[in-house]
Amino acid sequence: MKSLSLFIIVLMFVGKAYGSSYSFEYDLLGRLIAINNVEHASEKSTYIYDGAGNVIYSGDIDNVAFSDPILLLSPLMNEEVQTDTVRLTWSKPSGVKFFDVYISDGNESTKYKSGLQESKLIIPSDYFSVTSGEKVKWKVVGYSSLENSIESLVYEFGFSDKDNDGLYDFQESGGCNSFDDFDSDNDGLSDGFEIENGFDPCLFDTDGDGISDGYEFTNLSDVLLADSWVDSNSNGKSNWYEYADHETSGLNVSIGDRVLELRDSESYALTGIHADSNSSMTLMYWVMHHGYDGEYQLSGSRDGGDHRFYVGRNGSKLIAGVGKNIGNSPQDTFNPSVIWNHVTVTYDKDSKSLHGYLNGINVLSKSNIDFKGNSARSLLIGAMNNSFGGAFYINGQVDDVQVWSRALSGSEVQGYMLTPPVAGEADLLAYYDFSRAKGRWVENVATGAFDALLSEDGLL
Structure with missing residues (x-):
């Protein structure tokens, strides 16, 4: 350290001697760093400061020879x-x-x-x-x-990084990540890789489009943007249906007379179908409510951008939403004594109209429907696919779900309510009777593909 020495003769008792000569040393900041006894060189008082300018030591210091090392x-x-x-x-x-x-x-x-x-x-x-x-x-x-x-x-x-996922153990404590699990959300990407690339290591599907982060990254679709309806590789098949083919390849088919079991669980089946203002659409299904606590119980989607397409129950009334518009039946329509009910919503793009049916009866109609663009969220069966995931879950059982690419007439709704469609019918996008599945993937009777994904095991 550079210092400035100043020699002063004093006739007073300072330190250890009376009438001795002392020199004073200062650093470049003007702080006293040493007092030296000129006549007795071994007598020296030193002042040491920390980075904040505080004195951390003052006293006599000798240039000793250290007997031990620092270990x-x-x-x-x-x-x-x-x-x-x-x-x-x-x-x-x-x-x-x-x-x-x-x-x-x-x-x-x-x-x-x-x-x-x-x-x-x-x-x-x-x-x-x-x-x-x-x-x-x-x-x-x-x-x-x-x-x-x-x-x-x-x-x-x-x-330490026990699971070799690129995240240190201390970074994984207290969160969804585990230092014993290389891939905490089981999406095929390591936790560290996901954080490095801006993905969520706690979510199997960061963008909420139903496709795993690992599959999207490997197949060059956007991990951070819901794009299941997009054909990223231009092969004529959307990302969702390619993903479904990939996930179901080699799986055995289970068969049974079953329904979608959603009682006392926040569960659903995810489809690859997106509502589009340029296409008419019908969604219909049978539902038996196990309990009702005042919340909406819906099937469909709403992506947060006024791209609604859903139908379900609001108290004892039928509720349906298309685009910016929401409608409730004017009177109580759900009869508590009826165990199974059939609900339907239709949207006609040409007449810009919405119709809601309960058990084949038109109980809700709205015109001048404002619907532009397409939904970023695909239809859920047993819940509404919101901008942040599933919401307004059905507490009950669901069966015979149909989705059409046209607005069915009242007579058609009544007919298909009682007599389900068969494979190959015109404008039939999907029909799920839940009788055949591969793992958690349910068969679409309309196409023969297993393209509806159950949110968890044990729902059939």
Whole structure:
């Protein structure tokens, strides 16, 4: 340290002698750093400051010869830290008055802390900017005076990543991630890779379009944008139906007389069908409500951008939504004594009209429907596909779900309500009777493809 010496003769009792000569040393900031007895060179008082300008030591310091080295005690060489703090500890040789700690998580060693009088230091683990597999170097320098020091060896330590997912264990504690699981959300991508690329390591499907992040990334569709209806590779098949083919390939078919079981669970079946203002559409299904707590119980979608297409129950009334428009039946329509009810919503793009049916009877009609564009969310069976996922779940059972690419007439609604369609009928997009499935994928009788995905096991 550069200093400025000033020689002053005083005739007063200062320090250890009366009438002695002293020199005073100051640093470039004007702070007193030493008082020297000119007549007795061994007598010297030193003042040491920390980075904030506080005096951390004052007293007599001799340039002693250190008898012991500074030993780094923890972390040891190549140790892997698991906790969210790093506890640095080292030995304190006789004669050392204070320490400086140097840390490097790159090529350059920098002084992290100076003027420490204790031989320990705790640093938050997230202070370090090392990536997976990199090491942190550290050393300690001890001083008996500013001119007399002793230096430790340089040690390296890292951070534990037990599951090798690119995230350190301390980064995975307390969240959805597990330091015992390489891929916490089972989407085919490691937790660390997802965070590095802006994906959500807690969500199997970050953008909510039903397709796993791993499949979307591998097949070059957008992991962060719902695009299940898009044909990303221009092969004539949407991303959703390609994903369904991929996921069901090689699976065995289970067969049975079944319904979609949604009682006392927030569950649903996800389709690849999107409402589009340029196409007329009908959605219809049978439902038996197990309980009703005042919440809407719907099937369909609403993506947050006024692209509604849903139908269901609002209290004892039928409710339906298309585009910006929502309608409720003017009177109570659900009869508590009726176990199974059939609900329908139709949208006619040419007449811009909405019709809602309960058990084949038209109980709701609206005209001048304002519907532009297409929904970013596909239709759910047993819930409404909202901008943030499923909502307004049906508590009950659902069966014989039909989706058409035209607005069925009242007589057609009554006919298909009692006599389901067969494969190949014109304008029939989907018919699900839940009798055949591959794993969690339900067969679309209209096409023979297994393209409706159950949100969890045990729903059939």
